[in-house]
Amino acid sequence: MTDFIAIDGPAGSGKSSVSKAVARRLGFGYLDTGSAYRALAWHVLDRGADTADADAVLSAVAEFPVRLGLDPDDRTVQVGDVDVTDAIREPSVSGAVSGVARVPEVREQVNRLFRSLVADAPYPAVVVEGRDITTVVAPDAPVRILLTAAPEVRAARRAGELAGENAEAVAAALHKRDASDSAVVDFLNAAEGVEVVDSTELDFTQTIDAVLTVIERIRGVHHG
Numbered sequence: 001m002t003d004f005i006a007i008d009g010p011a012g013s014g015k016s017s018v019s020k021a022v023a024r025r026l027g028f029g030y031l032d033t034g035s036a037y038r039a040l041a042w043h044v045l046d047r048g049a050d051t052a053d054a055d056a057v058l059s060a061v062a063e064f065p066v067r068l069g070l071d072p073d074d075r076t077v078q079v080g081d082v083d084v085t086d087a088i089r090e091p092s093v094s095g096a097v098s099g100v101a102r103v104p105e106v107r108e109q110v111n112r113l114f115r116s117l118v119a120d121a122p123y124p125a126v127v128v129e130g131r132d133i134t135t136v137v138a139p140d141a142p143v144r145i146l147l148t149a150a151p152e153v154r155a156a157r158r159a160g161e162l163a164g165e166n167a168e169a170v171a172a173a174l175h176k177r178d179a180s181d182s183a184v185v186d187f188l189n190a191a192e193g194v195e196v197v198d199s200t201e202l203d204f205t206q207t208i209d210a211v212l213t214v215i216e217r218i219r220g221v222h223h224g
């Protein structure tokens with residue numbers, strides 16, 4: 001059985017970049033669950049529908065041929081034959097994604113996909129990151145981590161990635177998305193048994209090491 005290494009946290013806390021680096025280091029797979037929600041939001045918008053309309057979202061998810069891989073060095077996401085890897089990071093998709101994520105049937109469908117991808121994975125473990133992995137998708141995972149950072153630090157990191165976008169607008173959009181998302185699942189407080197890694201005062205390498213240390217302690221593997 002492939003193990004889940006479950007990592008949750010708010011936007012810009014470092015989940016994707018840190019999880020990917022940890023997976024590479026340990027020879028594990030990597031699953032970015034947010035990319036499935038983003039791909040669905042892209043799909044709804046591509047159909048000319050409104051992501052705030054739950055019925056439109058439900059009809060889009062009924063025909064949602066998403067393709068996600070587990071290779072930490074390949075973050076390609078496809079919907080049917082369309083490569084949406086870059087399009088799903090656009091502010092228009094970020095602004096719409098919370099609408100699809102709050103529909104319970106959507107969550108159930110993508111969670112089934114995540115569990116089957118991990119079950120069939122050609123890796124001893126998969127680092128799975130998102131918002132509800134430690135609590136809903138894999139509450140029995142041997143390793144469960146909440147990766148946090150202060151809101152202003154997260155906003156600055158995300159603004160640094162979106163060069164050309166106005167930093168204040170990026171921060172406002174990120175906080176708005178966190179507020180909508182946290183009404184659906186709680187990823188700001190650690191559930192019982194979940195380890196907190198706060199990266200506010202840590203640089204990228206120190207954050208990777210902090211996560212590796214938690215995994216090492218629980219799984220007894222050593223990263224040297």
Ligand SMILES: Nc1ncnc2c1ncn2[C@@H]1O[C@H](COP(=O)(O)OP(=O)(O)O)[C@@H](O)[C@H]1O
Nearest residue numbers: 011012013014015016017157199202203204207
């Ligand atoms: N501890 C850290 N210190 C500085 N920058 C970081 C740290 N962790 C992540 N980053 C950077 O912050 C940005 C946001 O990280 P990302 O992994 O996309 O977060 P999330 O997936 O939680 O939204 C990326 O550019 C990443 O390289």
Ligand SMILES: Nc1ccn([C@@H]2O[C@H](COP(=O)(O)OP(=O)(O)O)[C@@H](O)[C@H]2O)c(=O)n1
Nearest residue numbers: 011012033034035037097098101130131132
């Ligand atoms: N497990 C998850 C992962 C993402 N999501 C949703 O998907 C969106 C995009 O997630 P993401 O992880 O790509 O976002 P960032 O943290 O990278 O900005 C979030 O804003 C949530 O609305 C979710 O509801 N549950």
